[in-house]
Amino acid sequence: xxxxxxxxxxxxxxxxxxxxxxxxxxxxxxxxxxxxxxxxxxxxxxxxxxxxxxxxxxxxxxxxxxxxxxxxxxxxxxxxxxxxxxxxxxxxxxx
Amino acid sequence: xxxxxxxxxxxxxxxxxxxxxxxxxxxxxxxxxxxxxxxxxxxxxxxxxxxxxxxxxxxxxxxxxxxxxxxxxxxxxxxxxxxxxxxxxxxxxxxxxxxxxxxxxxxxxxxxxxxxxxxxxxxxxxxxxxxxxxxxxxxxxxxxxxxxxxxxxxxxxxxxxxxxxxxxxxxxxxxxxxxxxxxxxxxxxxxxxxxxxxxxxxxxxxxxxxxxxxxxxxxxxxxxxxxxxxxxxxxxxxxxxxxxxxxxxxxxxxxxxxxxxxxxxxxxxxxxxxxxxxxxxxxxxxxxxxxxxxxxxxxxxxxxxxxxxxxxxxxxxxxxxxxxxxxxxxxxxxxxxxxxxxxxxxxxxxxxxxxxxxxxxxxxxxxxxxxxxxxxxxxxxxxxxxxxxxxxxxxxxxxxxxxxxxxxxxxxxxxxxxxxxxxxxxxxxxxxxxxxxxxxxxxxxxxxxxxxxxxxxxxxxxxxxxxxxxxxxxxxxxxxxxxxx
Numbered sequence: 001x002x003x004x005x006x007x008x009x010x011x012x013x014x015x016x017x018x019x020x021x022x023x024x025x026x027x028x029x030x031x032x033x034x035x036x037x038x039x040x041x042x043x044x045x046x047x048x049x050x051x052x053x054x055x056x057x058x059x060x061x062x063x064x065x066x067x068x069x070x071x072x073x074x075x076x077x078x079x080x081x082x083x084x085x086x087x088x089x090x091x092x093x094x095x
Numbered sequence: 096x097x098x099x100x101x102x103x104x105x106x107x108x109x110x111x112x113x114x115x116x117x118x119x120x121x122x123x124x125x126x127x128x129x130x131x132x133x134x135x136x137x138x139x140x141x142x143x144x145x146x147x148x149x150x151x152x153x154x155x156x157x158x159x160x161x162x163x164x165x166x167x168x169x170x171x172x173x174x175x176x177x178x179x180x181x182x183x184x185x186x187x188x189x190x191x192x193x194x195x196x197x198x199x200x201x202x203x204x205x206x207x208x209x210x211x212x213x214x215x216x217x218x219x220x221x222x223x224x225x226x227x228x229x230x231x232x233x234x235x236x237x238x239x240x241x242x243x244x245x246x247x248x249x250x251x252x253x254x255x256x257x258x259x260x261x262x263x264x265x266x267x268x269x270x271x272x273x274x275x276x277x278x279x280x281x282x283x284x285x286x287x288x289x290x291x292x293x294x295x296x297x298x299x300x301x302x303x304x305x306x307x308x309x310x311x312x313x314x315x316x317x318x319x320x321x322x323x324x325x326x327x328x329x330x331x332x333x334x335x336x337x338x339x340x341x342x343x344x345x346x347x348x349x350x351x352x353x354x355x356x357x358x359x360x361x362x363x364x365x366x367x368x369x370x371x372x373x374x375x376x377x378x379x380x381x382x383x384x385x386x387x388x389x390x391x392x393x394x395x396x397x398x399x400x401x402x403x404x405x406x407x408x409x410x411x412x413x414x415x416x417x418x419x420x421x422x423x424x425x426x427x428x429x430x431x432x433x434x435x436x437x438x439x440x441x442x443x444x445x446x447x448x449x450x451x452x453x454x455x456x457x458x459x460x461x462x463x464x465x466x467x468x469x470x471x472x473x474x475x476x477x478x479x480x481x482x483x484x485x486x487x488x489x490x491x492x493x494x495x496x497x498x499x500x501x502x503x504x505x506x507x508x509x510x511x512x513x514x515x516x517x518x519x520x521x522x523x524x525x526x527x528x529x530x531x532x533x534x535x536x537x538x539x540x541x542x543x544x545x546x547x548x549x550x551x552x553x554x555x556x557x558x559x560x561x562x563x564x565x566x567x568x569x570x571x572x573x574x575x576x577x578x579x580x
Contacts, residue, residue, distance in 0.1 A: 011451050011458070012451070014458060015410065015451055016414075016435050016438055017447055018439040019439070031448070031452060031455070033509070037398075037399060037513075038399045038402055039399075040399045041469065041472055044396060044475070046468060049474050050474055051467055051470035052471070055551075056331050056526065058334075061330075075194035076420075079192060080421060081419075081423065090430055090433070
């Protein structure tokens, strides 16, 4: 299989990472060599194999639904790139 | 006391407990050596003034019952440290100051240790040479312009160069064991679920695990004992009986069954590595252990599986870096433009590459062919180990297929870089513990490591085997202090 520039543009859109032509060409080359290497998995028959989603063979523990941390607004906002005392600020979305 | 920085953790702890050494003296010694070692570029953020103040405070009212009483140490910059910048080696977190502490580092401070600073690493722990860090390459103290391994490259460099007596790293596909092997140090990747992931910048959540790095096995065992804990803040943390690894450490490994997997004899493996492995087999035999040939038939599929699973999880984990809540933001014409520019300018090349791979294998129409397939092969790889452990107690392999390489040597060939992790990646996929110990040198004088892989939750056995081998190997690191100004 081969990943073309159109596919790169599509993945770039899904990933929310902008790429220019030069970067797209470089990425296509890199991804093709990586996927050539990954394709090795197709040698294996896996129809009857259960997928492994977690190596930890335990069931998740249940806990009471309690509020344990309170009044964190200041901490949550503290690292936001645009200063505003109460909210996260983003470019205007609605006209 | 002379040569404080040459002391192992165990010696430092003993000297502090016997009041032959104060925390201030120890901290000052490691801070001074770190300051003279800027050329290694091991640190991203230094916190020396605070460290010296904390040491002074410790000495005023020393609690000598603690496991790490007043011991100064630096940690990988992937662990969130409250009020101390945490970058994960990325531009996108260049200005991020956590308001909370990771569980693993909290466990360390609770036992009396003191933070000296944050150590360099590959960006979001994605790399095998520390060359993907936004904060530049790290030098391996073994030789100039040699990579220290990755992703915990600042950590391995700092321990080998004795800038810190011990440290912690994280290991998703070999990021503790490979850099330990490249620098002649000891590194343990614990069983998945042993150390809490709370407060560790996430890369691939089903594989990530924190672990200790040290100059010897005993120090490694002590640090593992400190950092491993059940934590309800991490839903994959496992509640099992944890040993006091350092107290239960023994060189008596008589009768232990050690497996040698034939599939680890890979094509093109240098003879030096093959010879080292044979020597390792002789050492464990000398200790009274029994050698058993085993087969892990799906080994060759581990790396391709890893390069689907890890990027898939990474693409999902790294979706949070959007320039809104924290971290770097690039201005854009509208919201989407802002997201796309922020992520394009904020992430480095390797991270973008992996996000793109991950996004692709999870995207509509490709999920079954890649991601689901990889999860199934992951099951086969785990089954191989389960089968092997019916016959053996542990498995002995080389840590890496080569010694450390030069900076820039593999930077333009992602696949050849990925092959570095060929012996370490299967261990993460199966969630097992693995330790790398220095076992010899190649013809250039660069260190080579051997890896011991254990059963899940059986860190004690591999630490014991490593401890017994360490005595036989009697490894000496050739460090010349070439970088000291």
